Amino acid sequence: MKNLVRAFAPATVANAVSGFDVLGFALQEPGDTVIAKPSEIPGIQIAPLQDSYRNLPTDPRLNTAGVAVQALLDSQNLSVGVDLVIIKGVPIVGGMGSSASSAVAAVVAVNDLFELGISTLDLLPFILESEKAATGVPHADNAAPSLLGGFTLIHSLNPIDVISLPTPESFCCAIVHPDLHIKTKDAREILPKSVSLSTATKQMGHIASFVSGLYTEDMEIIRRSFIDEIAEPHRSKLIPGYDAVKSAAISLGALGCGISGSGPSMFALCANQELAQKAGEAMVGAFHAVGLMSELFISKISSQGARLL
Amino acid sequence: MKNLVRAFAPATVANAVSGFDVLGFALQEPGDTVIAKPSEIPGIQIAPLQDSYRNLPTDPRLNTAGVAVQALLDSQNLSVGVDLVIIKGVPIVGGMGSSASSAVAAVVAVNDLFELGISTLDLLPFILESEKAATGVPHADNAAPSLLGGFTLIHSLNPIDVISLPTPESFCCAIVHPDLHIKTKDAREILPKSVSLSTATKQMGHIASFVSGLYTEDMEIIRRSFIDEIAEPHRSKLIPGYDAVKSAAISLGALGCGISGSGPSMFALCANQELAQKAGEAMVGAFHAVGLMSELFISKISSQGARLL
Numbered sequence: 343m344k345n346l347v348r349a350f351a352p353a354t355v356a357n358a359v360s361g362f363d364v365l366g367f368a369l370q371e372p373g374d375t376v377i378a379k380p381s382e383i384p385g386i387q388i389a390p391l392q393d394s395y396r397n398l399p400t401d402p403r404l405n406t407a408g409v410a411v412q413a414l415l416d417s418q419n420l421s422v423g424v425d426l427v428i429i430k431g432v433p434i435v436g437g438m439g440s441s442a443s444s445a446v447a448a449v450v451a452v453n454d455l456f457e458l459g460i461s462t463l464d465l466l467p468f469i470l471e472s473e474k475a476a477t478g479v480p481h482a483d484n485a486a487p488s489l490l491g492g493f494t495l496i497h498s499l500n501p502i503d504v505i506s507l508p509t510p511e512s513f514c515c516a517i518v519h520p521d522l523h524i525k526t527k528d529a530r531e532i533l534p535k536s537v538s539l540s541t542a543t544k545q546m547g548h549i550a551s552f553v554s555g556l557y558t559e560d561m562e563i564i565r566r567s568f569i570d571e572i573a574e575p576h577r578s579k580l581i582p583g584y585d586a587v588k589s590a591a592i593s594l595g596a597l598g599c600g601i602s603g604s605g606p607s608m609f610a611l612c613a614n615q616e617l618a619q620k621a622g623e624a625m626v627g628a629f630h631a632v633g634l635m636s637e638l639f640i641s642k643i644s645s646q647g648a649r650l651l
Numbered sequence: 652m653k654n655l656v657r658a659f660a661p662a663t664v665a666n667a668v669s670g671f672d673v674l675g676f677a678l679q680e681p682g683d684t685v686i687a688k689p690s691e692i693p694g695i696q697i698a699p700l701q702d703s704y705r706n707l708p709t710d711p712r713l714n715t716a717g718v719a720v721q722a723l724l725d726s727q728n729l730s731v732g733v734d735l736v737i738i739k740g741v742p743i744v745g746g747m748g749s750s751a752s753s754a755v756a757a758v759v760a761v762n763d764l765f766e767l768g769i770s771t772l773d774l775l776p777f778i779l780e781s782e783k784a785a786t787g788v789p790h791a792d793n794a795a796p797s798l799l800g801g802f803t804l805i806h807s808l809n810p811i812d813v814i815s816l817p818t819p820e821s822f823c824c825a826i827v828h829p830d831l832h833i834k835t836k837d838a839r840e841i842l843p844k845s846v847s848l849s850t851a852t853k854q855m856g857h858i859a860s861f862v863s864g865l866y867t868e869d870m871e872i873i874r875r876s877f878i879d880e881i882a883e884p885h886r887s888k889l890i891p892g893y894d895a896v897k898s899a900a901i902s903l904g905a906l907g908c909g910i911s912g913s914g915p916s917m918f919a920l921c922a923n924q925e926l927a928q929k930a931g932e933a934m935v936g937a938f939h940a941v942g943l944m945s946e947l948f949i950s951k952i953s954s955q956g957a958r959l960l
Contacts, residue, residue, distance in 0.1 A: 362852060536845045547805065549859045550804050553862045
């Protein structure tokens with residue numbers, strides 16, 4: 343057992359355009375940092391969070407970091423005490439995988455604190471427990487990339503089958519988080535229960551082509567296939583100025599642009615940092631034109647994912 | 652202009668399990684050979700076919716090879732005469748892309764005969780004209796792999812966007828063609844018009860994962876993702892003994908097994924020739940057990956596709 347461990351887990355973009363429900367990727371920043379220390383008091387204690395996150399629960403049964411760590415400890419039949427300090431960096435309810443980042447950082451920290459030796463990939467089920475508790479639906483397209491880094495394909499949740507895809511090194515992402523709240527529940531309910539066979543096969547073509555583009559680093563294939571015919575036609579209605587924001591990014595050279603997670607954040611995937619900066623600023627401008635203030639993040643894709651600090 | 656040109660185009664497997672409507676691959680054999688010669692009589696003349704194919708039309712407006720060559724000649728404003736001899740090797744109405752193979756071989760031959768210099772990929776639209784004439788629906792998942800070889804992803808038909816995927820060299824395929832007739836129309840009508848969102852995203856995961864497996868030559872990923880939740884549940888009902896034939900192939904080590912094209916042929920994708928032979932024989936046995944005679948083809952995947960002889 344160590345005295346203190348710090349771990350960082352990055353924000354993520356889930357439902358990444360061509361890969362609704364199956365594709366996500368990790369940013370280098372922002373991210374959440376979790377400090378874990380052994381405690382003489384049994385159970386999990388979570389310290390009060392920073393002011394701007396004070397709405398997040400510190401009850402470990404309600405906080406995703408607490409739920410994930412509890413699942414991890416239970417799996418090892420460990421009755422120990424652990425203090426968690428969560429330093430949030432990922433905006434909540436922004437569509438950047440905030441709940442997953444805390445859970446990932448916490449589990450990575452506690453695995454190291456008690457020297458449990460569980461492999462990174464084998465930590466995923468504990469994080470999915472917390473994602474299920476937070477959203478009612480187990481989904482891994484934030485948790486897996488935050489844990490593993492890079493572009494991550496969720497092939498299956500039962501059994502868990504996750505594939506790390508190659509990530510072109512120059513890739514950079516602009517994420518724009520408008521001052522707008524969309525409930526995950528609303529974003530889910532606006533989706534149709536079924537899609538036409540034609541739409542399904544088109545989207546299969548898009549995701550297959552996009553994956554091919556990642557392996558060959560063919561920017562034109564990536565550009566042509568970074569298309570969402572599943573969620574975007576519906577969810578974009580929840581975001582004022584959506585079409586203008588997307589057009590602004592594309593016109594400045596972004597490879598593609600879409601909703602991050604279930605929104606309201608939008609992201610533009612770009613071939614390099616300079617393009618991401620330009621695209622991001624144009625997106626902020628387009629949101630401003632419809633009366634929405636927004637926050638801009640520019641980040642390369644993290645090939646590393648969660649890590650000990 | 653040359654005096655005589657011979658071209659070969661292989662049979663293909665379309666709707667290849669994970670990639671309904673978007674994924675096909677080419678076999679080394681069987682295939683169709685077309686001999687093209689200039690003629691003093693303007694227009695296209697097609698010689699009578701072998702006895703076992705005597706039901707195929709020789710009217711060039713009704714034969715896929717004739718339609719494709721006419722489209723090619725029209726695109727060049729060429730009013731010439733050409734004699735075509737079609738030597739069929741691909742069973743008709745078997746789900747092995749028979750109509751596409753003839754059209755591909757014919758177009759490749761005539762492109763060379765008149766020294767038109769059209770690139771291989773740019774020949775595809777003329778073949779699609781003939782596929783549209785033959786089936787009422789333009790589809791490329793036979794034509795593209797027969798032309799290009801290997802595993803071929805049809806990302807889009809409009810505009811045409813086709814991606815050649817890597818093909819592990821050892822791959823071998825067993826194709827079993829039962830003595831059974833399924834009309835393409837019936838196979839299409841048995842499909843539902845829509846699929847649940849959950850089924851669509853699962854299948855997106857399967858095809859994305861399969862493509863990843865081709866790039867990394869990871870046989871376990873390929874095995875886990877060679878799954879069809881779109882067409883198989885419906886079309887398998889048209890093939891007596893389907894489940895037993897599939898189980899026979901899988902139990903003998905096939906990576907996956909499914910319907911070739913719109914059936915009734917079934918194929919097993921195998922890691923090597925020995926496994927394909929065993930799987931194929933077991934499939935023939937399983938069809939026999941339900942009273943169906945069948946023909947077995949064993950072929951490696953052709954990385955070459957159509958070629959001049």
